[in-house]
Amino acid sequence: MMVRERKTERRADSDxxxxxxxxxxxxxxxxxxxxxxxxxxxxLDLEIRQGETVALLGPNGAGKTTTVSMLLGLLAPDxxxxxxxxxxxxxxxxxxxxxxxxxxxxxxxxxxxxxxxNFVLALRxxxxxxxQLVAMAGLDGLERRRVxxxxxxxxxxxxxxxxxxxEPEILVLDEPTAAxxxxxxxxxxxxxxxxxxxxxxVLFATHYLEEAEAxxxxxxxxxxxxxxxxxxxxxxxxxxxxxxxxxxxxxxAQASLSGLAGVSRVERQGERVTLTTNDxxxxxxxxxxxxxxxxxxxxxxxxxxxxxxxxxxxxx
Amino acid sequence: xxxxxxxxxLRALRDPKYLILAVLAPIGFYLLFATLFGxxxxxxxxxxxxxxxxxxxxxxxxxxxxMSATGPRIAQDxxxxxxxxxxxxxxxxxxxLIARLIAAVALAGPAIVLVMLTAVFAKGVxxxxxxxxxxxxxxxxxxxxxxxxxxxxxxxxxxxxxAFGVLYALYLALSALGGLWMPISIMPSGMQAVGxxxxxxxxASMGWRLIGGKPxxxxxxxxxxxxxxxxxxxxxxxxxxxxxxx
Numbered sequence: 001m002m003v004r005e006r007k008t009e010r011r012a013d014s015d016x017x018x019x020x021x022x023x024x025x026x027x028x029x030x031x032x033x034x035x036x037x038x039x040x041x042x043x044l045d046l047e048i049r050q051g052e053t054v055a056l057l058g059p060n061g062a063g064k065t066t067t068v069s070m071l072l073g074l075l076a077p078d079x080x081x082x083x084x085x086x087x088x089x090x091x092x093x094x095x096x097x098x099x100x101x102x103x104x105x106x107x108x109x110x111x112x113x114x115x116x117x118n119f120v121l122a123l124r125x126x127x128x129x130x131x132q133l134v135a136m137a138g139l140d141g142l143e144r145r146r147v148x149x150x151x152x153x154x155x156x157x158x159x160x161x162x163x164x165x166x167e168p169e170i171l172v173l174d175e176p177t178a179a180x181x182x183x184x185x186x187x188x189x190x191x192x193x194x195x196x197x198x199x200x201x202v203l204f205a206t207h208y209l210e211e212a213e214a215x216x217x218x219x220x221x222x223x224x225x226x227x228x229x230x231x232x233x234x235x236x237x238x239x240x241x242x243x244x245x246x247x248x249x250x251x252x253a254q255a256s257l258s259g260l261a262g263v264s265r266v267e268r269q270g271e272r273v274t275l276t277t278n279d280x281x282x283x284x285x286x287x288x289x290x291x292x293x294x295x296x297x298x299x300x301x302x303x304x305x306x307x308x309x310x311x312x313x314x315x316x
Numbered sequence: 317x318x319x320x321x322x323x324x325x326l327r328a329l330r331d332p333k334y335l336i337l338a339v340l341a342p343i344g345f346y347l348l349f350a351t352l353f354g355x356x357x358x359x360x361x362x363x364x365x366x367x368x369x370x371x372x373x374x375x376x377x378x379x380x381x382x383m384s385a386t387g388p389r390i391a392q393d394x395x396x397x398x399x400x401x402x403x404x405x406x407x408x409x410x411x412x413l414i415a416r417l418i419a420a421v422a423l424a425g426p427a428i429v430l431v432m433l434t435a436v437f438a439k440g441v442x443x444x445x446x447x448x449x450x451x452x453x454x455x456x457x458x459x460x461x462x463x464x465x466x467x468x469x470x471x472x473x474x475x476x477x478x479a480f481g482v483l484y485a486l487y488l489a490l491s492a493l494g495g496l497w498m499p500i501s502i503m504p505s506g507m508q509a510v511g512x513x514x515x516x517x518x519x520a521s522m523g524w525r526l527i528g529g530k531p532x533x534x535x536x537x538x539x540x541x542x543x544x545x546x547x548x549x550x551x552x553x554x555x556x557x558x559x560x561x562x
Binding site: 072073074093094095096099100102104105106107108109110111115116118119120122123124125159162163165166 | 318319320322323326327330331392393395396397398400401403404405406407408
């Protein structure tokens with residue numbers, strides 16, 4: 001936890017663009033991609049420094065997968081430039097310094113997990129033994145299982161093993177937990193966390209805000225191929241300004257609520273009151289100090305939809 | 317590359333279709349045809365029907381071994397995303413293609429050798445010199461390379477639902493017109509002219525000439541190399557086009 005907090009601070013301090021290339025893991029410059037008449041990625045500029053854990057957040061169709069595909073050299077951009085550790089994506093992949101797990105990266109049928117792992121371990125870049133890789137990806141006891149007879153979660157773990165086999169400095173994950181149940185998702189992030197604790201760089205696309213919040217030091221939100229927000233989860237929530245306080249109160253006491261500090265909006269439905277606030281701490285303190293006889297107090301943070309709607313409707 | 321080669325071979329050997337269609341079917345057809353037509357003349361005093369059929373059926377099995385190991389699998393791998401997944405690993409696409417080609421040709425080995433063994437032990441086929449066996453194996457093996465490249469080209473150009481059917485149809489056409497099922501000399505002249513251009517005929521022809529004591533014919537090799545070049549270009553064209561699409 002300490003390490004991640006420090007990382008966040010460093011990022012906040014280094015807003016000035018004085019970083020040298022040695023610390024840049026990924027750089028997009030004016031990245032653009034059209035499919036037919038649709039602009040999937042629109043002049044995207046982004047720089048990710050080594051050691052950052054970045055969540056690429058956005059609704060379906062925002063351009064996440066297209067961006068990731070260009071980062072990995074699977075798609076050629078129409079315009080703009082991608083560099084990975086100062087190299088082309090293809091060169092970075094061939095050197096084993098970037099690894100990736102795709103949403104739909106099918107695996108060769110008809111062979112066992114162990115045989116597939118032997119193959120990736122035989123590629124010159126892998127520093128691991130098979131036992132190490134099995135342990136890191138949580139594939140214990142599954143080595144003899146056929147690749148085409150795995151559950152969704154097991155398949156994802158195997159894809160994770162393939163992604164980290166060359167011990168890449170940069171790990172790219174496109175919706176890694178989309179096919180997993182809650183427990184599998186939890187285990188996946190635990191494996192992930194232990195792999196990345198050594199200061200490795202991670203970029204993951206997701207549409208789960210909780211995952212971004214729990215795992216990312218930085219969140220980049222994209223919509224229609226453009227970046228609409230870039231910062232920590234806390235910063236984004238603050239910018240979205242949509243935290244709410246919910247409680248029940250006697251209808252006669254409700255008149256004084258709009259005067260409370262920080263409150264921008266009051267909604268009432270019988271006893272049920274919802275306060276929208278820009279400063280949750282001030283509002284709650286004011287509410288406690290007031291004479292309102294409230295009960296069942298609940299503070300709600302905006303979810304991704306709220307943040308997203310707020311950012312997009314802010315005229316960006 | 318060898319590690320990928322091993323995966324492709326393992327995968328094919330576990331597929332019962334390989335054993336049935338590429339190994340058992342040619343042996344069965346060999347025994348059937350050699351028994352039915354064994355007493356007839358081949359038009360050459362030097363070569364028996366049993367020996368000529370041995371070459372035909374070896375090639376017949378080798379062809380399916382290389383076609384089934386390439387086309388349907390490549391088409392399937394593209395569809396499920398394995399081809400894409402491999403582009404994220406530190407292995408070059410060209411190397412995986414070469415590994416696929418070598419794996420396919422290696423899988424032709426058992427098909428050829430087992431028909432030969434059947435011919436020797438069940439039908440008493442002999443060749444003039446022991447070295448001719450080795451050369452025959454080598455020639456049929458080399459002759460299956462253009463067919464494997466055809467399989468790769470098909471695998472990259474069409475989808476998995478139709479790849480198997482298209483390849484099987486091509487397999488039967490190449491076998492029949494190429495004179496593997498019946499001597500090309502009994503076909504109408506138009507069919508003969510087409511048949512003699514086919515890689516299946518030319519590969520088997522190298523074998524027939526060898527066991528018949530005739531000199532090596534350079535046109536066999538030239539036509540096979542020509543097909544290899546054509547199929548390689550088609551394969552590369554589609555493979556590179558796929559690489560640039562979503």
